[in-house]
Amino acid sequence: MFALVDGNNFYASCERVFNPALNNKPLVVLSNNDGCVIARSNEAKLLGIPMGAPAFEYQKLFDQNNVVVKSSNYALYGDMSNRMVNILRQFTPDLEVYSIDESFLQFKGFELFDLNKIGLEMRGRILKWIGIPVSIGLAETKALAKIANKIAKKFPEHTNSVYSIDTEEKRIKALNWTEISDVWGIGRRISKKLQAIGVHNAYQFTQLPDEFVRTQFSVVGLRLKNELEGKSVLQLEEIQPKKNIATTRSFDKMISDLSELKERVSTYSSMCAEKLRRQNSHCNHLMVFIHTNPFREDLPQYSRNIIVKLPYPSNSSITLSQYATKGLEAIFKEGFAYKKAGVIVGGITPSKDYQINLFTNENPNHKELMATIDRLNKKIGSKKLKLASQDPVRTWKMRREKLSPNYTTDINDVIKVKA
Amino acid sequence: MKSEVLEFFIPDDSNIIEIPLASSSISAGFPSPADDFQEDKISLDKYVVKNKDATFYASLKGTSMIDTGFDEGDILVIDRSLEPTDNKIAVCFVDGDFTVKRVKVTTDGAWLLPYNKDLKPIKITEENTFIIWGIVTYIVKKVI
Numbered sequence: 001m002f003a004l005v006d007g008n009n010f011y012a013s014c015e016r017v018f019n020p021a022l023n024n025k026p027l028v029v030l031s032n033n034d035g036c037v038i039a040r041s042n043e044a045k046l047l048g049i050p051m052g053a054p055a056f057e058y059q060k061l062f063d064q065n066n067v068v069v070k071s072s073n074y075a076l077y078g079d080m081s082n083r084m085v086n087i088l089r090q091f092t093p094d095l096e097v098y099s100i101d102e103s104f105l106q107f108k109g110f111e112l113f114d115l116n117k118i119g120l121e122m123r124g125r126i127l128k129w130i131g132i133p134v135s136i137g138l139a140e141t142k143a144l145a146k147i148a149n150k151i152a153k154k155f156p157e158h159t160n161s162v163y164s165i166d167t168e169e170k171r172i173k174a175l176n177w178t179e180i181s182d183v184w185g186i187g188r189r190i191s192k193k194l195q196a197i198g199v200h201n202a203y204q205f206t207q208l209p210d211e212f213v214r215t216q217f218s219v220v221g222l223r224l225k226n227e228l229e230g231k232s233v234l235q236l237e238e239i240q241p242k243k244n245i246a247t248t249r250s251f252d253k254m255i256s257d258l259s260e261l262k263e264r265v266s267t268y269s270s271m272c273a274e275k276l277r278r279q280n281s282h283c284n285h286l287m288v289f290i291h292t293n294p295f296r297e298d299l300p301q302y303s304r305n306i307i308v309k310l311p312y313p314s315n316s317s318i319t320l321s322q323y324a325t326k327g328l329e330a331i332f333k334e335g336f337a338y339k340k341a342g343v344i345v346g347g348i349t350p351s352k353d354y355q356i357n358l359f360t361n362e363n364p365n366h367k368e369l370m371a372t373i374d375r376l377n378k379k380i381g382s383k384k385l386k387l388a389s390q391d392p393v394r395t396w397k398m399r400r401e402k403l404s405p406n407y408t409t410d411i412n413d414v415i416k417v418k419a
Numbered sequence: 420m421k422s423e424v425l426e427f428f429i430p431d432d433s434n435i436i437e438i439p440l441a442s443s444s445i446s447a448g449f450p451s452p453a454d455d456f457q458e459d460k461i462s463l464d465k466y467v468v469k470n471k472d473a474t475f476y477a478s479l480k481g482t483s484m485i486d487t488g489f490d491e492g493d494i495l496v497i498d499r500s501l502e503p504t505d506n507k508i509a510v511c512f513v514d515g516d517f518t519v520k521r522v523k524v525t526t527d528g529a530w531l532l533p534y535n536k537d538l539k540p541i542k543i544t545e546e547n548t549f550i551i552w553g554i555v556t557y558i559v560k561k562v563i
Binding site: 020021083086087125128129130131407408411414415416417418419 | 470471472473475476477478479480481482483484485489491494495499500510512515516517518519520533548550552
């Protein structure tokens with residue numbers, strides 16, 4: 001059996017643990033730089049605030065309805081997420097952290113146990129220990145567990161937020177209830193294609209012939225069909241190095257000047273390089289993008305990206321910064337007010353599998369130099385030691401006007417209690 | 420013909436475990452007799468935190484618990500996994516504020532008992548929003 005456990009409105013719930021006055025009040029959490037809504041309490045959902053709502057567009061609605069607005073506090077959410085995963089590991093060793101607020105659990109050899117009861121126990125323990133309400137879906141496959149989770153979340157009073165698809169009858173009922181666009185792994189394009197041939201729910205999808213699904217939607221589609229039929233083909237995925245690492249930011253003000261943009265891109269690529277070094281890997285290519293502010297329709301718009309293939313795998317800040325800057329020069333156009341830029345590195349390979357190129361290789365001194373930079377930055381505080389192409393004074397100022405304290409990670413920020 | 424394969428193995432240093440070096444140098448003569456008695460260092464964290472996933476900290480303001488040694492500025496160690504039985508000292512959330520008191524649960528409701536001879540017990544009624552947030556297990560005090 002698989003279980004999918006996920007925190008209800010996770011970021012909003014984290015905020016409420018340390019400020020219970022927010023219970024039962026509409027609450028939204030904004031993305032980095034206070035851009036748009038990335039988490040909503042149930043009360044905020046009822047007000048019709050959609051996911052991704054731009055904060056400035058909804059400011060009036062927030063004010064009129066006394067919606068509490070919070071900047072995202074990833075130090076807090078990350079710590080609470082780790083605690084949640086640790087508690088779940090007490091129930092089974094087989095666990096896959098799927099995202100910051102979702103984990104898949106596998107129960108092998110639990111045939112004689114009442115898993116629904118174990119589910120309720122997991123929910124109770126997480127709620128008591130860290131104050132986060134979770135929903136739990138149980139089923140024979142990961143795709144079905146995902147659906148069971150949705151049912152648990154949709155009908156908390158009937159299910160006590162734990163639902164298990166453990167009979168054929170429940171499976172068919174659940175699949176009929178699930179719209180095709182809500183099925184895990186079915187994107188907008190594929191769901192349109194399916195709706196065009198009369199497939200509107202998950203059950204109808206499972207009634208298509210295997211061969212048809214394979215030719216139309218590849219082996220991935222067929223695997224999904226099997227999963228929905230109750231044949232487990234997707235296993236728990238072990239932790240693997242990230243496939244892409246990105247550092248992207250909106251600027252606090254518009255930037256039109258190439259040299260200023262170069263400084264930003266150089267900083268972002270250095271940050272990517274640092275992340276690569278932290279997980280002992282190299283990248284083979286990188287992408288640079290820039291764009292103007294799409295909400296400023298009064299201004300001319302421009303957006304472009306470019307992929308730069310590196311001559312050799314690298315995790316050196318110097319190399320990444322050099323090639324990212326070259327990429328930027330190739331796509332930059334005068335006369336636009338840029339709002340956002342980013343660097344995404346890909347083709348990530350573990351450092352231990354490093355392929356030596358016959359003709360060009362990285363200056364071997366970089367490795368030593370980077371290790372020294374990392375060590376010094378760790379000692380004297382991060383980001384003190386930079387490349388010359390980075391602004392020595394500028395530190396990234398994220399707009400986080402409604403940031404809550406770091407209740408769990410900074411001793412000066414712990415909750416204040418009156419005696 | 421069987422071809423020769425030369426394989427290089429690069430050590431994976433992603434999981435370095437640092438082990439304290441226990442042995443003293445032997446070249447200078449007699450080895451230290453203390454080497455056989457190397458023990459773990461004392462960890463206050465381990466002593467004070469019994470359940471790390473359920474433990475949170477708070478800092479204290481006010482004087483309602485002064486007679487039992489709770490002073491302003493003390494750090495409270497709070498374990499949320501414990502039950503509020505036996506009149507334990509708990510951090511509670513009452514009508515919009517966190518407060519710390521001894522909690523007594525009776526058949527007709529809960530009482531918050533201060534430790535300050537000038538203050539009276541507080542009765543919690545249905546009118547109050549009341550949450551027992553966690554149980555205080557230790558206080559950390561600065562002396563100098």
